[in-house]
Amino acid sequence: MPARHPLRKIRSVVKDALRSLDAEFDRLYAGEGRPSIAPERLIRASLLRILYSIRSERQLMGQMDDNLLFRWFVGLGIDDTAWVPTVFTKNRDRLLTTDMSRKIMAAILAHREVAPLLSDEHVSADGTLLKAWASMKSFQPKVNAPPNRDDDPGDPPDDGVSPPSSPDQSTAEPEPMTRPKHRSRNAEVDFRGERRSNATHVSLTDPEARLFRKSPGTGAMLCFMGHSLMENRSGLILQADLTQADGHAERRATIDMLHRHSPGSTRRLTLAADRGYDSADFVAELRRMIVTPHVAQKSRHSAIDGRTTRRHGYAKSQRRRKKIEAPFGWAKTVGGMAQTLYRGIERERARFTLTMAACNLARLRKLLAA
Incomplete structure (x- = not known):
């Protein structure tokens, strides 16, 4: 070598x-x-x-x-x-789990050569959409979705014959079953004019995927949402998570990642984020956690006031937070996270966390050499 x-x-x-x-x-x-x-x-x-x-x-x-x-x-x-x-x-269910992936990431960050590269006070958070391994044709009305036996174990088995409701019916011969009509898996489907939402439809391929679009003017797709917490000094990822995609997922996941990063800590942190995090309840929760919200201000009805924006560190955090886009881009192009490989949140969360740990390893070669 x-x-x-x-x-x-x-x-x-x-x-x-x-x-x-x-x-x-x-x-x-x-x-x-x-x-x-x-x-x-x-x-x-x-x-x-x-x-x-x-x-x-x-x-x-x-x-x-x-x-x-x-x-x-x-x-x-x-x-x-x-x-x-x-x-x-x-x-995969015994060793390659979310818990083990988080421990691997923490062990890498705690390495004697890596720990001095990390910032103890300044972090950034952001999220990105990850396309689910499910097509739009699988997004069907919920009435046509197959029943979930885990949710309702009292349902009778689906053997094609209805259970008898009386002793007389139990002795009668069941009606012969009819073969369902064949439907091509790749048939042309016209979705024009059809209103579909997560409240009325579900994907038959991956029921945990959600129809979502992150910004106006873009098309909605079945996806999950990946989240990362980055330290601002070297741009290394401290925490990673993957959740269902919705308008509140980024803020909820950031609070969870902050709790895992510094549980019960009393030292003050600064959190940099984009305008999507400028919410009154989110900013109030950060202040209760002794975290200074260096969140980009909305043009109207912003929860960030002058006591935060007047400080020099606020502008610096806004510049540094954009480095979090680089790990997301690496994960999608090199790490293969542009689209999920497995079905369900738990397995993909473990894969996403391990991918962000591998992104840290890829960057360490230059950081340690410098």
């Missing part, structure tokens, strides 16, 4: 960060049975997939077969057999 290869520094930081999580990994091992693949290797492989824009676990294992660079980074020997792609599927 070349001495100046960028993966050398990244591998060193990841190795130390995962070593600090040994106690977490020990609890994942069973007391008996055949030996399993080390969690550290699966996490390194997942980070490698993000850093090199590999589209799937199957392609990643194909690279692992003949790429010595990947084997060296993950920790496989030159003669070791690469894993089957289903290893990631079986470990």
